[in-house]
Amino acid sequence: MKIINCAIKGICFGLITVLFVSCYKPTEKTISIQDKEYALYLLYKDRSAGFALFDKFNEESVFTYVKNPSQGFNREYIKKERSFYQHNYRNGFFVHYEFNEDGQLAGKDSISLKNLSIDNFLWKNKSDTLILFTVDLHNNGVGHMHILKTKPLQLIRKEILPLPKPQNDYNxxxxxxxxxxxxxxxxxxxxxxxxxxxxxxxxxxxxxxxxxxxxxxxxxxxxxxxxxxxxxxxxxxxxxxxxxxxxxxxxxxxxxxxxxxxxxxxxxxxxxxxxxxxxxxxxxxxxxxxxxxxxxxxxxxxxxxxxxxxxxxxxxxxxEHHLVFQFEYYVVDLLTGDLEKINIPADKGTRKETVLIEDNIVYLAIDSQDENHSLWSFDPNTGETKHIHSLDPDIDFILRLDKIN
Amino acid sequence: MKVDKALLEKYELGRCTPEEIVAIEEWLVNDEWDDIPDTTVEAKIGGEIWQAIHNKPESKRPLKRPAFILQTKVRTFAGAAAILILFFYFFTLLTKDSFNEDHNVKATNTEKSPILVEKDFFDVLLSSNSEAIINLKKGCISLSGNVLFKPKRDFSLQDRDSSHVFNFKSGLVYILSKDIRTNKLLVFSESELNYLPPIMRRHYLQQFPTT
Incomplete structure (x- = not known):
């Protein structure tokens, strides 16, 4: 009888172990980037940064947190489809990143663009040609246009912008x-x-x-x-x-x-x-x-x-401009000039890219008081706002909200 | 004095008075068991005590032992303390110059390109026409112009002009900038550079092109 008891206990233990092992999925190994539609770029309280990837805007949405691809990576990336491009001012490299199979953003390609600061960019006629408008670090008054092929990265043209020189000491x-x-x-x-x-x-x-x-x-x-x-x-x-x-x-x-x-x-x-x-x-x-x-x-x-x-x-x-919960969002009627305040909590962070429009609904990521970092929706037709999801309280700022697929 | 089990135990523990010690030792020399009733001390116990006493010649002076230990400890501690004080004194004398030098730094750059000053406790990169006076002992800083500051340990410094105290963490790189107009010292980490207005960030990148 004792032997039978032991055998039953052993079988139960084995089953539980198998069940536990099969249910346990290490987060970093099992991210399927194909399932993730959106990305938040986050700055944490300990000053580390990274992405939170998720599939849809609803309460049940599953968030997968992904580390920064490198220490120097920051929010100033140019995103096109599943590619991210960023200029690292420390080493002067313009790097192309993509999410790999493990769900990590990894460098794929790079070119050297030294001694400049990117002020503006645009994609040439919706192609893979990227136009960068830059200002020289050695001479703040001189602008350049860099034209890049992005697949693969290649500088195909660089032109000085022949702008009339300023008349006074504003240079x-x-x-x-x-x-x-x-x-x-x-x-x-x-x-x-x-x-x-x-x-x-x-x-x-x-x-x-x-x-x-x-x-x-x-x-x-x-x-x-x-x-x-x-x-x-x-x-x-x-x-x-x-x-x-x-x-x-x-x-x-x-x-x-x-x-x-x-x-x-x-x-x-x-x-x-x-x-x-x-x-x-x-x-x-x-x-x-x-x-x-x-x-x-x-x-x-x-x-x-x-x-x-x-x-x-x-x-x-x-x-203290970025620390204060002061930012309000308004809808501006571009024909009449009328403004209407959107009914969501006051946000913090001086400059942010956290507004996304999809299927006539506006989604906003807000860092509001009481450590609440959350996603909201706003329906421009009805004026209705809705809280969708609250995120990790260790976040300090949500800096960007992008569609990645 | 009657020698019994309790007294023998007291003797073994070294708690007997001189009179009691004399009584026990006489009893031991006597080598008789008459004074001790059989019911209180067995022969085995007596034999063990006898053996123990013969194996410990110093046990004849049990009362003196604690006093001796105390004196020895005091002497050892005093000696060690003296050696340490002397060692520390000579160490301070030997290292006095570099100690002060690294705690009290005055660095000036009148050149066009940045100058790096490396110290044990921090590195300073001075942009053109900048000066930094840093006294770690007093915990204060006086600055003109712009510097990159890399502490090698955690400490705080008080701006001499504004009295504002800034905390620095080892391993981080800070940009320190003095506003001549308001006399305020601006301090921010290199990663915070990205959150400045673009014109300000370019200004600092221009000041420190090696960053």
């Missing part, structure tokens, strides 16, 4: 918006200067230059005094978009986080399709309407866009 170039229609290249830029070793300001003027993309000779330049610092670095945040008709809308960002000329208004401007000039009769003065500056502009369809606005009474200086 730090910032290229904030760009567009290529056929052979017509258009860029929006501004000039800044340092007022002390740690502070700067931007001249009260926006410039728009039109080039022939093939020739890149003397551009036709339009000056616009209505605001300054058009757009911003678009590897960090989006500042421009085209509507269904091809009209280009962009937002100026003279606030403390970008242009730092706060007396000028944050405003939305447009360049109509087939036109080489910015429409001087069109301007939505955001600062007039909400009394604050904004950064980030995402077109959501049907002549509406979302902007992300700060609250100046909530922060003391730039040092």
């Amino acid at each position: 730090i170039l910032s290229i904030g918006v760009s567009d290529l229609e056929g052979d017509n290249l258009w860029i929006g830029y501004s000039y800044s200067k340092f007022t002390s070793s740690t502070d700067y300001t931007t001249a009260n003027k926006m410039y728009y230059a039109n080039f022939n993309f093939t020739a890149i000779k003397e551009p036709v330049v339009q000056e616009d005094l209505r605001s300054t610092y058009p757009g911003g670095v678009n590897t960090v945040q989006t500042y421009q978009a085209k509507n269904e008709k091809g009209d280009l809308y962009f937002m100026s960002c003279p606030g403390i986080a970008l242009g730092n000329t706060t007396q000028l208004p944050t405003a939305i401007f447009r360049k109509l399709a087939k036109s080489n000039k910015v429409d001087t009769n069109y301007m939505i003065n955001i600062s007039d309407k909400i009394g604050n500056h904004a950064y980030g502009f995402w077109y959501i369809g049907e002549q509406k866009a979302i902007i992300r606005a700060e609250q100046k009474e909530k922060y003391k200086d730039f040092a």
Whole structure:
């Protein structure tokens, strides 16, 4: 009888062990990247960073956390389909990354692009040709255009941007918006200067230059005094978009986080399709309407866009600008200029790319008070917002929300 | 004095008075068992005690032993302490120059390219026209211009101008920048560089092209 008992116990133990082993799946080994549709890029409280991959926007969504591919990797990546491109300013390499079978982002290819800072990028006519607009680190007033084939990575052309030299001591170039229609290249830029070793300001003027993309000779330049610092670095945040008709809308960002000329208004401007000039009769003065500056502009369809606005009474200086739960999201009607606040908690983080539009629903990733890092949805048709999912409380900032498949 | 089991145990433990010791030793020399009733001390026990006493010649002076141990310990500790104090004194004398030098650094760069100053406790890369005075003993820093600062251990430094205290962690690289207008010292880690306005980041990348 004792032997039978022992045998039964042994069989039970064996079954439990087999069951346990078969159920246990080490996270890092079993990620199927094919199942993951979206990626959040996260900065944790211990200052480490990485991705959280997930399959759908709902409560049951399973999140897989993936480490940074390298120590120097940061949020400033250019994403196209399943490829990620990033310039490492430490070693001057522009690297192509892709998620491998283990679900880890791994370097695939690289080229050397030294002594430059990427201000803006665009894909040439939806092809695999990437155009980078860069500013020289040795000379802040000089801009270049680098044209790269991305499969495989190859620099096929490099041109100096023959922009007219600034008339005064404002000589730090910032290229904030760009567009290529056929052979017509258009860029929006501004000039800044340092007022002390740690502070700067931007001249009260926006410039728009039109080039022939093939020739890149003397551009036709339009000056616009209505605001300054058009757009911003678009590897960090989006500042421009085209509507269904091809009209280009962009937002100026003279606030403390970008242009730092706060007396000028944050405003939305447009360049109509087939036109080489910015429409001087069109301007939505955001600062007039909400009394604050904004950064980030995402077109959501049907002549509406979302902007992300700060609250100046909530922060003391730039040092705490990113720490304060102050950012509000507004829907802007691009035809009427009306603004409507989206009913979600106040967000933190100075510049973020955490707005995604899919099937007429807007998804937002928010770092709100009480350590709550969560995904929200917003239906522009009904104005309804919904909390979808809360994430790991060890997160400090959700910096990006991207569709990866 | 009657020698019994309790007294013998006391003797074995070294707790007897001089009178008791004399009594026991006389009893032992006497080699008789008359004084001790058979019921209280068995022959076996007596034999063991006898054996134990003969194997321990110093057991004749049990009372003196604790005093002796105490004195020996005091002497040993005193000697060790003296040696340590002397060793520390000579070590301090020998290392005095480098100790002070590494704790109190004044580094200036009037050249166009950055200059690296390496010390035991930190490295400093000074950009053009920058000066750093760092006193680790006093825990203070005075700065003009921009420097890259790499501590090799954790410590805090107080800005002499603003009195603000900054905590530095070993292994991280910090950018220290003095705002002449406000006289404030800005301190941020190299990874935080990515979160500055693009113009500021380019400014620091230009200052320290080797980063």
